[in-house]
Amino acid sequence: MALQAALLPSTLSVPKKGNLAAVVKDTAAFLSVPQKKLLQVPSLSVRAQAVATAPVATPGASTATKDGKKTLRQGVVVITGASSGLGLAAAKALAETGKWHVVMACRDFLKTAKAAKGAGMAEGSYTIMHLDLASLDSVRQFVDNFRRAGMPLDSLVCNAAIYRPTARTPTFTADGYEMSVGVNHLGHFLLARLLLDDLQKSDYPSRRLIILGSITGNTNTLAGNIPPKAGLGDLRGLAGGLRGQNGSAMIDGSESFDGAKAYKDSKICNMLTMQELHRRYHEETGITFASLYPGCIATTGLFREHIPLFRLLFPPFQKFITKGFVSEAESGKRLAQVVSDPSLTKSGVYWSWNKDSASFENQLSQEASDPEKARKLWEISEKLVGLA
Numbered sequence: 001m002a003l004q005a006a007l008l009p010s011t012l013s014v015p016k017k018g019n020l021a022a023v024v025k026d027t028a029a030f031l032s033v034p035q036k037k038l039l040q041v042p043s044l045s046v047r048a049q050a051v052a053t054a055p056v057a058t059p060g061a062s063t064a065t066k067d068g069k070k071t072l073r074q075g076v077v078v079i080t081g082a083s084s085g086l087g088l089a090a091a092k093a094l095a096e097t098g099k100w101h102v103v104m105a106c107r108d109f110l111k112t113a114k115a116a117k118g119a120g121m122a123e124g125s126y127t128i129m130h131l132d133l134a135s136l137d138s139v140r141q142f143v144d145n146f147r148r149a150g151m152p153l154d155s156l157v158c159n160a161a162i163y164r165p166t167a168r169t170p171t172f173t174a175d176g177y178e179m180s181v182g183v184n185h186l187g188h189f190l191l192a193r194l195l196l197d198d199l200q201k202s203d204y205p206s207r208r209l210i211i212l213g214s215i216t217g218n219t220n221t222l223a224g225n226i227p228p229k230a231g232l233g234d235l236r237g238l239a240g241g242l243r244g245q246n247g248s249a250m251i252d253g254s255e256s257f258d259g260a261k262a263y264k265d266s267k268i269c270n271m272l273t274m275q276e277l278h279r280r281y282h283e284e285t286g287i288t289f290a291s292l293y294p295g296c297i298a299t300t301g302l303f304r305e306h307i308p309l310f311r312l313l314f315p316p317f318q319k320f321i322t323k324g325f326v327s328e329a330e331s332g333k334r335l336a337q338v339v340s341d342p343s344l345t346k347s348g349v350y351w352s353w354n355k356d357s358a359s360f361e362n363q364l365s366q367e368a369s370d371p372e373k374a375r376k377l378w379e380i381s382e383k384l385v386g387l388a
């Protein structure tokens with residue numbers, strides 16, 4: 001079943017036409033403007049069936065060697081959307097250290113298997129499990145499958161996303177929610193909430209839950225001020241279920257749909273959710289909650305729905321004009337750092353990097369750090385994903 005599901009094509013819409021003005025606008029919108037062995041997981045063959053094998057006993061986080069020295073077991077990190085771009089680069093960077101076993105949580109099994117091989121990831125250093133964030137049932141099924149596999153969970157990275165910059169009509173998830181917010185926020189919201197228990201059970205010294213943010217959702221940046229600006233309003237569209245028929249498909253309740261804004265709004269949700277998780281759970285659990293802006297990775301599949309001219313011009317524009325370009329490999333190292341660097345244990349932080357690739361705590365916009373909005377978003381999201 002899982003393998004069959006993994007073979008199903010995804011439900012993305014067809015790109016729409018665009019014009020040069022849109023190219024320039026969206027290019028600007030992605031400007032990088034910094035501110036201020038455990039567990040040797042058995043049978044890690046890249047087969048969906050491996051997910052259903054007998055559970056593995058989880059030893060303590062460290063084991064004593066013959067000479068009495070303690071060694072830390074291999075950590076297990078789940079990365080959503082690891083079939084391309086940032087997720088794949090981070091999966092590779094972490095797996096290569098030998099310190100991490102990577103669970104690649106992806107909607108397209110064969111694409112992911114090919115991508116892992118193509119990236120040179122060693123067999124046995126990763127497991128692929130099916131996850132389609134556009135279906136809340138699939139999220140629950142993934143959590144079941146992960147638990148059946150008997151692995152501990154030491155780190156979770158909510159990385160997958162879709163971006164529909166030219167879309168003027170909404171598409172919907174299996175549960176009937178507008179796709180960008182449904183995948184980028186609601187799917188991850190349910191996943192994070194369900195896997196919190198597993199993170200809590202882990203005996204790994206530093207357990208982390210990371211949700212990808214973006215500069216484009218932060219209106220305190222130049223890029224964040226390029227229209228359409230992100231803005232959740234009073235969340236009336238979300239409260240109405242983002243259905244788009246008798247209500248609005250936009251979080252703020254707008255009548256007209258704007259795919260670029262829907263993506264930016266979903267990114268505010270990601271950053272608010274990270275902070276609300278921090279407020280509710282950090283002290284009690286010790287889990288580190290963090291978000292990050294990895295830089296402008298102009299070559300990833302995120303821009304696949306953009307018009308061809310944009311896709312052609314965007315990478316050289318970022319490399320030679322703004323100089324904000326970050327390679328997939330470099331961005332992967334950045335995300336890997338947030339997963340595993342012993343110095344990045346601070347919770348509630350939104351990480352960014354300067355030109356020398358040194359990490360720093362960045363400021364979020366007023367809206368992306370509004371605790372009251374975060375609380376309200378949490379409560380509505382709980383209802384939409386069936387947790388309340």
Ligand SMILES: NC(=O)c1ccc[n+]([C@@H]2O[C@H](COP(=O)([O-])OP(=O)(O)OC[C@H]3O[C@@H](n4cnc5c(N)ncnc54)[C@H](OP(=O)(O)O)[C@@H]3O)[C@@H](O)[C@H]2O)c1
Binds near residue numbers: 084
């Ligand atoms: N690129 C940038 O400049 C940039 C800047 C700031 C933040 N980010 C953030 O970085 C993250 C990764 O983006 P990227 O640039 O690496 O884009 P990408 O290459 O397009 O990767 C996105 C991943 O999400 C997966 N995905 C999409 N819909 C899914 C679904 N319904 N269920 C499960 N997985 C799904 C894709 O799977 P398929 O391979 O099956 O399509 C792909 O693996 C995103 O959160 C994005 O917002 C990117």
